Amino acid sequence: MTKPPVRIAISGAAGQICYSLLFRVAQGDVFGPDQPVILQLLDVPQALDAVRGVVMELEDCAFPLLADVIITDDPKVAFKDIDAAMLVGSRPRSKGMERRDLLAANAAIFKTQGAALDAVAKRDAKILVVGNPANTNAWILAQSAPGFPAKNITSMIRLDHNRAQGQLAAKAGVGVDAITKLVVWGNHSPTMFADWGNAELDGQKLADRIGDEAWYRETLIPTVAQRGTAIIEARSASSAASAANAAIDHLRDWVHGAGDNWVSMGVVSDGSYGIPQGLVCGVPVHCTSGGYVRIEGLTLDPFQRTMLDRTIAELVDEREAVIDILK
Numbered sequence: 372m373t374k375p376p377v378r379i380a381i382s383g384a385a386g387q388i389c390y391s392l393l394f395r396v397a398q399g400d401v402f403g404p405d406q407p408v409i410l411q412l413l414d415v416p417q418a419l420d421a422v423r424g425v426v427m428e429l430e431d432c433a434f435p436l437l438a439d440v441i442i443t444d445d446p447k448v449a450f451k452d453i454d455a456a457m458l459v460g461s462r463p464r465s466k467g468m469e470r471r472d473l474l475a476a477n478a479a480i481f482k483t484q485g486a487a488l489d490a491v492a493k494r495d496a497k498i499l500v501v502g503n504p505a506n507t508n509a510w511i512l513a514q515s516a517p518g519f520p521a522k523n524i525t526s527m528i529r530l531d532h533n534r535a536q537g538q539l540a541a542k543a544g545v546g547v548d549a550i551t552k553l554v555v556w557g558n559h560s561p562t563m564f565a566d567w568g569n570a571e572l573d574g575q576k577l578a579d580r581i582g583d584e585a586w587y588r589e590t591l592i593p594t595v596a597q598r599g600t601a602i603i604e605a606r607s608a609s610s611a612a613s614a615a616n617a618a619i620d621h622l623r624d625w626v627h628g629a630g631d632n633w634v635s636m637g638v639v640s641d642g643s644y645g646i647p648q649g650l651v652c653g654v655p656v657h658c659t660s661g662g663y664v665r666i667e668g669l670t671l672d673p674f675q676r677t678m679l680d681r682t683i684a685e686l687v688d689e690r691e692a693v694i695d696i697l698k
């Protein structure tokens with residue numbers, strides 16, 4: 372028997388990430404090959420004609436799982452009865468622009484959307500914030516949706532996790548799946564910390580197998596941290612297909628589980644690892660089917676502690692920069 376459709380809101384539907392994302396969600400890459408979906412697409416009024424064009428293309432794909440598409444510029448329509456949301460819509464960083472410049476413009480968007488989420492979404496909906504500055508936008512969303520479970524509001528650091536996994540696998544000369552227990556901590560920004568301290572390769576410590584601490588500290592960490600900037604410099608536009616792919620990985624794992632492996636997710640802090648309670652910070656989690664559980668009790672050495680503290684400090688600064696918008 373055909374399952375009832377799930378509803379997913381996706382904002383920024385006319386943008387470049389969504390041009391990769393929507394087709395894969397409609398194809399079943401998030402919810403599975405037997406799960407119909409209804410796309411509830413949100414964008415600003417001036418972008419709705421472009422959204423209509425994308426929807427024509429979705430129709431032309433004749434996806435068997437695509438049960439319906441709603442197009443709107445009203446977050447309350449987009450978030451009505453949703454099971455999940457991918458909040459991509461915001462202003463992207465352009466060449467020469469610092470990520471922090473985006474804070475104020477995007478904070479206002481997520482304040483409005485948080486109120487709408489609180490008003491009309493199902494309480495167990497799974498929310499992923501992709502639009503930058505993703506962690507702080509997710510923090511604003513959670514603050515603006517006091518009746519919505521904060522645990523279900525997450526931000527994307529999976530692109531950084533995937534980037535680190537790709538670089539480490541290439542260095543070790545193995546397939547990406549061979550590397551497990553990698554973590555990317557913190558803010559989705561150049562302060563993020565790609566941490567191989569617990570990572571394993573075939574059950575052995577990855578750091579021992581690669582055996583090049585200088586490369587890890589001086590090449591891997593900055594390469595991952597600056598990858599978004601390198602792509603903007605090269606493409607004159609921010610990453611799109613890889614960002615869409617990471618969003619799909621994040622939500623698919625949350626919905627279906629990710630086995631024994633760890634993944635990195637931006638989640639609302641419970642105070643563990645010295646991350647101030649309430650901040651949305653990248654941490655390692657186990658995705659169980661339909662939920663996630665923080666990996667607890669890791670011991671951080673002085674290098675790990677310093678790197679984590681640096682990215683936490685930036686998140687605290689970002690919070691201070693936008694806190695007035697909530698008043």
Ligand SMILES: NC(=O)c1ccc[n+]([C@@H]2O[C@H](COP(=O)([O-])OP(=O)(O)OC[C@H]3O[C@@H](n4cnc5c(N)ncnc54)[C@H](O)[C@@H]3O)[C@@H](O)[C@H]2O)c1
Pocket residue numbers: 382383384385386387388389413414415418459460461462463464480500501502503504505527528530531559609610611614
């Ligand atoms: N977290 C990550 O790993 C990651 C990676 C890549 C990009 N991003 C971010 O994702 C965002 C989207 O990137 P893009 O390349 O698709 O940008 P884009 O400019 O191509 O598209 C953004 C879309 O958002 C829409 N939008 C703007 N304000 C909106 C609002 N209030 N409600 C709904 N939609 C709105 C725009 O009209 C546009 O269609 C950017 O903030 C970018 O920096 C995050």
Ligand SMILES: O=C(O)C[C@H](O)C(=O)O
Pocket residue numbers: 463464470503530598599600602609610
């Ligand atoms: O850094 C950016 O602004 C782009 C994006 O977040 C990325 O990581 O590719």
